[in-house]
Amino acid sequence: MRILAIETSADETAAAVTDGRNVLSNVIYSQIVTHAKWGGIYPALAKRAHEEKIDPVVKKALEKFNLNKDIDYIAVTYGPGLAIALEVGIKKAKELAQKFHKKIIAVNHLEGHIYSSFAQNSKGNPKHQFKFPYLAFVISGGHTEIVLFKDHCSYQILGETLDDAAGEALDKAAKMLGLGYPGGPVIERLAKQTDNKDYYGFPRPMLKSNNLNFSFSGLKTSFFYYLKETPEKEKIKNIKKLASSYQEAVFETMEKKLESAIKKTGINRVVVGGGVSANQYLRSKLRFLLKKYGGSILFPPFKYLTGDNATMIGVAAYYKAQKKMFVKNVDELDRVPRLEL
Numbered sequence: 042m043r044i045l046a047i048e049t050s051a052d053e054t055a056a057a058v059t060d061g062r063n064v065l066s067n068v069i070y071s072q073i074v075t076h077a078k079w080g081g082i083y084p085a086l087a088k089r090a091h092e093e094k095i096d097p098v099v100k101k102a103l104e105k106f107n108l109n110k111d112i113d114y115i116a117v118t119y120g121p122g123l124a125i126a127l128e129v130g131i132k133k134a135k136e137l138a139q140k141f142h143k144k145i146i147a148v149n150h151l152e153g154h155i156y157s158s159f160a161q162n163s164k165g166n167p168k169h170q171f172k173f174p175y176l177a178f179v180i181s182g183g184h185t186e187i188v189l190f191k192d193h194c195s196y197q198i199l200g201e202t203l204d205d206a207a208g209e210a211l212d213k214a215a216k217m218l219g220l221g222y223p224g225g226p227v228i229e230r231l232a233k234q235t236d237n238k239d240y241y242g243f244p245r246p247m248l249k250s251n252n253l254n255f256s257f258s259g260l261k262t263s264f265f266y267y268l269k270e271t272p273e274k275e276k277i278k279n280i281k282k283l284a285s286s287y288q289e290a291v292f293e294t295m296e297k298k299l300e301s302a303i304k305k306t307g308i309n310r311v312v313v314g315g316g317v318s319a320n321q322y323l324r325s326k327l328r329f330l331l332k333k334y335g336g337s338i339l340f341p342p343f344k345y346l347t348g349d350n351a352t353m354i355g356v357a358a359y360y361k362a363q364k365k366m367f368v369k370n371v372d373e374l375d376r377v378p379r380l381e382l
């Protein structure tokens with residue numbers, strides 16, 4: 042089953058052609074440079090960039106395919122995300138669906154991140170068999186959620202962030218340290234140079250709470266006041282130690298919450314998705330955790346699958362298509378910026 046997938050929920054304009062779990066083509070135009078100077082996504086610029094890039098990106102993804110003959114369905118992200126960004130992808134999907142008489146599969150962006158660990162290259166590798174249920178850990182710039190992934194297309198949120206997402210917490214700290222956007226990769230690099238040690242013991246939020254929810258605003262505030270009270274020279278001198286200590290506070294919180302979820306549910310198979318899952322140190326931490334519980338953990342197998350991409354939307358759409366979850370009335374398909382799983 043060949044699917045043309047489109048994703049425009051944030052700052053990546055992306056299109057892909059997938060065949061089941063296999064990726065046949067994947068194109069991503071990243072707007073990071075456009076937004077870098079604002080320290081985050083600037084909505085009006087995102088809309089314009091999506092509008093400029095959607096046609097060339099879709100065209101490139103379809104380079105080796107004839108939409109009419111080679112493609113069975115069109116998949117598109119309809120939320121959650123930035124309304125004016127989502128609209129661009131949805132409009133394109135509708136236009137192509139109507140012109141070429143294809144059915145649309147509307148995909149939740151978070152579903153995409155959850156399925157990203159199961160994507161395979163065109164040769165069908167890596168070959169992980171599904172073994173439900175899983176705990177799915179979605180960790181991105183917009184979301185931090187622990188989800189019970191019961192079966193294909195069946196989810197239950199067990200815990201989520203009450204304020205900032207993990208990636209957002211890293212981005213904000215990086216901004217306070219003057220490290221630019223996005224912050225996750227820079228913090229990872231600096232922290233590695235101190236062997237990921239914790240020097241300052243910033244607070245680990247919500248660890249004592251008896252639920253699986255997250256909150257990073259307290260940590261962010263504590264970091265802010267620490268920096269405010271610290272002379273500039275000392276901040277610069279200790280920038281690696283600060284980055285590493287902050288990262289450790291975020292990651293240890295994530296690790297402990299995931300551990301609570303494993304204990305609570307008795308499920309020791311985990312899939313991880315979202316931009317923060319690119320972090321190698323976090324991967325090693327979580328692998329170690331799952332080893333302790335005799336379980337297994339899957340991460341997106343290719344780097345481009347950690348951040349926003351359309352391949353993951355195509356893979357999720359394949360399982361929705363098998364359940365005949367098509368959009369019934371294309372005219373009524375609309376973006377849902379606060380869509381939940």
Ligand code: KG4
Nearest residue numbers: 181182183208223225226316317320348349
């Ligand atoms: O999934 P994503 O590309 O977009 C959203 O759906 O939000 O995630 C972006 C987030 C940003 O906050 C970015 O700082 C973070 O992922 N990120 C990382 C790394 N690469 C990207 N965080 C930690 N370590 C990384 N290597």
Ligand code: ZN
Nearest residue numbers: 181315348349
């Ligand atoms: Zn995302």
